[in-house]
Amino acid sequence: MTVLAGTDRPQAAQQDRPIDVPLLDVRGLRVHIGTAARPVRPVDGVGFSIAAGETFALLGESGCGKSMTALALLRLLPDAGRIVGGEVRFAGDELLARSEAGMREVRGGRIAMIFQEPSTSLNPVMTVMTQIGEVLARHRGLRGAAARAEAQRLLDAVGIPDAGRRLDDYPFQFSGGMKQRVMIAMALAGEPELLIADEPTTALDVTIQAQVLDLLARLQAERGMGMLLITHDLGVVARMAQRIGVMYAGELVETGAREDFFRAPLHPYSRKLFAALPTDAQRGRPLAALGGHVPPLDQVFSGCRFAGRCPEVFDRCHHEAPAWQAVGEQAVRCHLYAQDHAEGRTTAVAAPVAVAADARSGARTVPLLDVRDLQVHFPVRKGLLRREVARVRAVDGVSLVLAPGRTLALVGESGCGKTTAGKAILQLVTPTGGEVYLDGTLLAGLSRPALRALRRDFQMVFQDPFASLNPRMRVGEIIEEGMLALGVEPDPLKRAGRIDALLARVGLTPEMKLRYPHEFSGGQRQRIAIARALAVRPKLIVCDEPTSALDVSVQAQILNLMRELQAEFDLAYLFITHNIGVVSWLADEIAVMYLGRIVEQGPVGKVLASPAHPYTRALLAAVPDIGRETAAHAGGAAGAARPVVAGDLPSPLAPPAGCHFHPRCERATDICRAQYPAVTDLRGGRSVRCHWPA
Numbered sequence: 001m002t003v004l005a006g007t008d009r010p011q012a013a014q015q016d017r018p019i020d021v022p023l024l025d026v027r028g029l030r031v032h033i034g035t036a037a038r039p040v041r042p043v044d045g046v047g048f049s050i051a052a053g054e055t056f057a058l059l060g061e062s063g064c065g066k067s068m069t070a071l072a073l074l075r076l077l078p079d080a081g082r083i084v085g086g087e088v089r090f091a092g093d094e095l096l097a098r099s100e101a102g103m104r105e106v107r108g109g110r111i112a113m114i115f116q117e118p119s120t121s122l123n124p125v126m127t128v129m130t131q132i133g134e135v136l137a138r139h140r141g142l143r144g145a146a147a148r149a150e151a152q153r154l155l156d157a158v159g160i161p162d163a164g165r166r167l168d169d170y171p172f173q174f175s176g177g178m179k180q181r182v183m184i185a186m187a188l189a190g191e192p193e194l195l196i197a198d199e200p201t202t203a204l205d206v207t208i209q210a211q212v213l214d215l216l217a218r219l220q221a222e223r224g225m226g227m228l229l230i231t232h233d234l235g236v237v238a239r240m241a242q243r244i245g246v247m248y249a250g251e252l253v254e255t256g257a258r259e260d261f262f263r264a265p266l267h268p269y270s271r272k273l274f275a276a277l278p279t280d281a282q283r284g285r286p287l288a289a290l291g292g293h294v295p296p297l298d299q300v301f302s303g304c305r306f307a308g309r310c311p312e313v314f315d316r317c318h319h320e321a322p323a324w325q326a327v328g329e330q331a332v333r334c335h336l337y338a339q340d341h342a343e344g345r346t347t348a349v350a351a352p353v354a355v356a357a358d359a360r361s362g363a364r365t366v367p368l369l370d371v372r373d374l375q376v377h378f379p380v381r382k383g384l385l386r387r388e389v390a391r392v393r394a395v396d397g398v399s400l401v402l403a404p405g406r407t408l409a410l411v412g413e414s415g416c417g418k419t420t421a422g423k424a425i426l427q428l429v430t431p432t433g434g435e436v437y438l439d440g441t442l443l444a445g446l447s448r449p450a451l452r453a454l455r456r457d458f459q460m461v462f463q464d465p466f467a468s469l470n471p472r473m474r475v476g477e478i479i480e481e482g483m484l485a486l487g488v489e490p491d492p493l494k495r496a497g498r499i500d501a502l503l504a505r506v507g508l509t510p511e512m513k514l515r516y517p518h519e520f521s522g523g524q525r526q527r528i529a530i531a532r533a534l535a536v537r538p539k540l541i542v543c544d545e546p547t548s549a550l551d552v553s554v555q556a557q558i559l560n561l562m563r564e565l566q567a568e569f570d571l572a573y574l575f576i577t578h579n580i581g582v583v584s585w586l587a588d589e590i591a592v593m594y595l596g597r598i599v600e601q602g603p604v605g606k607v608l609a610s611p612a613h614p615y616t617r618a619l620l621a622a623v624p625d626i627g628r629e630t631a632a633h634a635g636g637a638a639g640a641a642r643p644v645v646a647g648d649l650p651s652p653l654a655p656p657a658g659c660h661f662h663p664r665c666e667r668a669t670d671i672c673r674a675q676y677p678a679v680t681d682l683r684g685g686r687s688v689r690c691h692w693p694a
Helices: 066-073 100-106 128-140 144-157 176-189 206-223 234-240 258-263 268-275 315-319 418-425 448-457 475-485 492-505 510-514 522-534 552-569 580-586 604-609 614-622 626-634 670-674
Strands: 024-033 040-050 055-059 081-090 111-114 194-198 226-231 243-248 251-257 324-327 330-333 369-382 387-402 407-411 433-438 458-461 540-544 572-577 589-594 597-603 679-682 686-689
Touching (some): 040 066, 040 081, 128 176, 144 176, 206 614, 226 234, 243 258, 243 268, 251 258, 369 418, 387 407, 387 572, 387 589, 387 597, 418 540, 418 572, 458 522, 475 492, 492 522, 552 580, 572 580, 580 604, 589 614, 597 614
Parallel strands (some): 194 226, 407 589, 540 572
Antiparallel strands (some): 024 081, 369 433, 597 686
16 A cells, blocks of 8 residues: 555555545645744644545544644634645535635535534524524525425434424523534535534533434435544444544544454554543553643644654654555554564553552441432522422432542433532532531531531532633632632641642642643643642542543543542542443442432442443443444444433423333333332342332
8 A cells, every 4th residue: 555646645545435536535635823934733734535425533632633624624714724735625526726605505515514512503592493494595495484394304303302393492492412413403404415523422421422423323324424523532433433544733643444443553642542541441550641742733843743652652753754654454654664664563552550459448437428318409480479380309319428538430411410419518509408428527507617617628620620710810829729718738838839749749840830721731721620629638529520521541641640649648539420431440339310319329340240220221331332333333233232212311390200210211111100219229239229120
């Protein structure tokens, strides 16, 4: 295999095409942003092709240029961005030669795009009908009754119930999964030949993610669309893609078919992405986190762009850019596979050091955290007198026990009450009922000074550190704020020394305390949030989805840090998440929450190995598993026998009678519809609320 002259794309990308001319053919695409004197090069010679009906996945970290590549294809670059080279041929038509008016005929019609965050992509002051109607009028000439009928058909096709009525709703009246479905309906309204999906499931729960992925796969098969899937989730790639391109620092570094890529990833960067995945098999060992960050793209690279982070780097990597090399049907941009280096090469990846599983604290007679029948109900008031007409039962009888040095994972879909439960435990939300004991002290009824004195014992790390860090305060001031408020370390010099030590402990430098939050990456901001929580020497940290928005490599760094800090300070974590891989690696116990109640809990290994509740089984089945997906595709049965839970979480304002899960449960019987199940104790310290446990 050779590289096509001038295309910067491996020849393998042109083989085994269903048609002679690919639907999309990108060659040597280059994008500059900023001044001509020192431009940023987010896309620097990218080339790939996509056939009709094929899914090509673009994989890599944030900042490597994936989304900018997609925007360049549609010529939707920011004001300071410009395409400085390359070709983009769509069905044989050169898009870069089209006028802006000509591109408007393509965008939304022949090529459609689904953006990562539907909340910011949908107009909040326009109804769904108006927004879909714009596409139908622009690209298909449909208006009036014909447009409404077609919009209703599109919402039906993407699985939105009562589509005719919901056409007149606004985006804020839809859940996150429903908004993503509306985005898909809008994208399909123009009957596109190519669909660009930019991280379409990143912010979704595993159950909604599974529904959206199944929907995209079904619609693609029905319409014969090509798809460019942009993601950093290897499980999603294994489930959806036929071919894969790995992107790093503005260029592709590896391409190949799904089966070849998952059997034997070639580039050291690709292998590091796999090693960073948290799995049950790696439990007790640190994750092979990829150190450092994507290098700044405003420089001219003389060697390999990955050299500064590569465990197999040698002298040639620093001064000579690697060319494409053929390895079977795969292609890789790496000197390790060059003819003069391939023979006798060795891998320099160090094996992770094992951490003794029993190094963490066991249970005590008095648990650190003891939650008994916790309830949080929010009144719904209407009318001139603001009378209470209903109650939202966000948390409806939750009981948990957590020992020092242990991790309890609280899992479930968005809207089930996980975050509200965590805030109520910390008394950030006033509980309606129940009891919360911290180290034997009942928190309810404490005076404000007494509760304030205890606050140093429990802290919270939020999902979005950018929203939880004050943008007007320097990092040092953010960390110091809690110490001052709670009277920790009154001496200014010692306090400054502790801030420096905390920054160093979470992998930052003391000099960074003078910077503002916007000057840091997402992973660095999460480290700052952890340092702020540690500053007051807590015993318990409630972690609310602290890694959900992070790339797999940055996630591995944060998880390793949390495990190290737990062992060092004997911390207890209440870890709120929907990432089952993280749960299996980090947690000791797991509690599965559904519509305000715990439906199953116990030791994490036993619950994940043999779930007793149908909802727990559905959660596990919805997680894209690399081994399961590749085996299914190899057998020609992709997605077969996947018991994905249907529909969305019911409203806690009016929960279903009987077992709350029965409308979505395939095993529901008459008793499930009439009576909420009592707790059933199982072997090995497990419990479940189900009339028919497995």
